[in-house]
Amino acid sequence: MRPLALLALLCLAAPAAADGPPAPAPLTWAHAPPPFAPRVRTGVKGLRPKRRGLVDLDRWPAEPASPPTAEIDPIAFGDALEALCVWLPRKRRARWSHDVLDAAKAFEVDPFLLGALIFRQSRCRSFQKSDFGVGLTQIHPAMHRPHLFDGAYRYHVWTGERWDRRILDLPDVKFTAANLKSARGNVFLAAALLKVAAEQCPANDGAFGSVPHRHPVSHFVWGDTVRGAGAEDRILTDRRRLLEYYGGQRGPPRGKWRGLTLHSPLDGAPRKLTSLMGEPRQGGRRRHMGLDFESASGEPVRAVADGTVFFAGVDRKRGPSMNVPPEDIPKVKARTMAPGGLLVMIRHEGGLVSAYMHLSSYNVRQGDVVQAGALIGRVGRTGMQRSAAHLHFELRHDGHHVDPLPHVKPYVFLPGDTWRGRREAWEKKRRKRRRKRRR
Ligand SMILES: [Zn+2]
Numbered sequence: 434m435r436p437l438a439l440l441a442l443l444c445l446a447a448p449a450a451a452d453g454p455p456a457p458a459p460l461t462w463a464h465a466p467p468p469f470a471p472r473v474r475t476g477v478k479g480l481r482p483k484r485r486g487l488v489d490l491d492r493w494p495a496e497p498a499s500p501p502t503a504e505i506d507p508i509a510f511g512d513a514l515e516a517l518c519v520w521l522p523r524k525r526r527a528r529w530s531h532d533v534l535d536a537a538k539a540f541e542v543d544p545f546l547l548g549a550l551i552f553r554q555s556r557c558r559s560f561q562k563s564d565f566g567v568g569l570t571q572i573h574p575a576m577h578r579p580h581l582f583d584g585a586y587r588y589h590v591w592t593g594e595r596w597d598r599r600i601l602d603l604p605d606v607k608f609t610a611a612n613l614k615s616a617r618g619n620v621f622l623a624a625a626l627l628k629v630a631a632e633q634c635p636a637n638d639g640a641f642g643s644v645p646h647r648h649p650v651s652h653f654v655w656g657d658t659v660r661g662a663g664a665e666d667r668i669l670t671d672r673r674r675l676l677e678y679y680g681g682q683r684g685p686p687r688g689k690w691r692g693l694t695l696h697s698p699l700d701g702a703p704r705k706l707t708s709l710m711g712e713p714r715q716g717g718r719r720r721h722m723g724l725d726f727e728s729a730s731g732e733p734v735r736a737v738a739d740g741t742v743f744f745a746g747v748d749r750k751r752g753p754s755m756n757v758p759p760e761d762i763p764k765v766k767a768r769t770m771a772p773g774g775l776l777v778m779i780r781h782e783g784g785l786v787s788a789y790m791h792l793s794s795y796n797v798r799q800g801d802v803v804q805a806g807a808l809i810g811r812v813g814r815t816g817m818q819r820s821a822a823h824l825h826f827e828l829r830h831d832g833h834h835v836d837p838l839p840h841v842k843p844y845v846f847l848p849g850d851t852w853r854g855r856r857e858a859w860e861k862k863r864r865k866r867r868r869k870r871r872r
């Protein structure tokens with residue numbers, strides 16, 4: 434038998450036994466069954482929980498409050514939305530800002546959550562269509578069609594004794610294909626669905642065997658059976674970022690190296706780490722020399738402290754790294770890049786150096802003086818072969834690598850804090866055991 438086939442067979446045969454990778458346990462429910470068929474997210478295989486989100490949900494910090502919707506300045510909100518989306522033409526910025534604020538008012542939901550959905554679900558593209566949905570917030574019509582009657586949304590809410598029927602009128606924006614594709618229609622329908630989810634969660638969580646989560650936004654993504662809290666982690670992080678861009682505030686710096694205070698290199702902290710320093714790379718031929726931050730392509734990358742840029746350029750396969758002025762980045766060919774890709778290095782007080790790698794672009798040049806928290810570049814996946822876009826962050830001192838983890842700890846969750854990290858650790862161990870057995 435071919436090794437691949439054997440592996441597939443082993444996976445099928447593997448019981449969810451004591452030695453299996455850990456997974457969140459589904460919630461249970463002891464009351465009357467709900468009188469509606471579960472809304473199910475399409476395009477997802479298997480019924481097992483997705484092992485991605487945070488293991489201990491209590492470790493997630495309390496979400497910052499939004500200002501009252503009526504007091505939000507639409508222009509500033511549009512600018513914040515553009516900072517999240519990376520690029521939004523001026524007209525669209527103004528239009529979407531009004532759409533989001535109107536929808537938030539109409540259905541009494543958080544406009545910052547709506548903004549986060551727009552970015553995370555479609556990356557701010559209203560024409561986006563995928564297996565998971567249509568339009569700006571990727572609403573799946575099939576998931577909701579059975580609940581629509583005469584242009585109203587019919588749903589049930591657990592009152593503590595029984596399931597009560599509710600009807601949500603959608604007077605201005607009907608649930609139609611055309612409206613799902615239009616920005617305003619999509620955002621209004623998203624606001625309506627968020628309102629429904631907020632009323633139904635948490636009562637329907639156990640009824641459909643969901644895994645623990647913190648926020649009804651999970652049902653927007655998953656329908657009635659929430660299989661993992663990872664999507665919610667990302668959406669809530671985006672919401673925090675949007676609030677930071679709107680308020681212009683990122684909180685006091687909490688990291689520290691000797692006497693130097695360090696800011697987070699990414700917004701919306703705490704952020705998840707997918708890889709730590711010292712992990713083997715290329716089959717053990719080299720070690721990982723920094724931290725990998727889970728992040729979206731195009732996200733702002735910021736200087737962790739005041740300093741001077743002493744390198745902004747490309748890690749090359751042949752020859753030493755080379756400074757490249759930001760305007761010449763398009764001339765650098767991807768295939769000439771070594772693993773670091775496009776990177777920026779900043780020298781700080783006390784001789785500490787911070788490095789930011791795999792950037793899609795940067796906006797600083799050698800010799801620039803930058804302040805803590807200044808935008809220096811954008812997350813990308815330059816120099817990588819397989820991984821998804823992420824930020825690789827390093828600290829160096831006196832020519833040696835310094836493990837950044839103790840110095841940026843207030844801004845991060847460790848890989849072992851997530852189901853995904855634990856599963857990967859378990860799989861690594863299993864592979865090691867197999868290798869030993871074969872020898
Ligand atoms: Zn729920």
Ligand SMILES: [Zn+2]
Nearest residue numbers: 723724725825
């Ligand atoms: Zn890395």
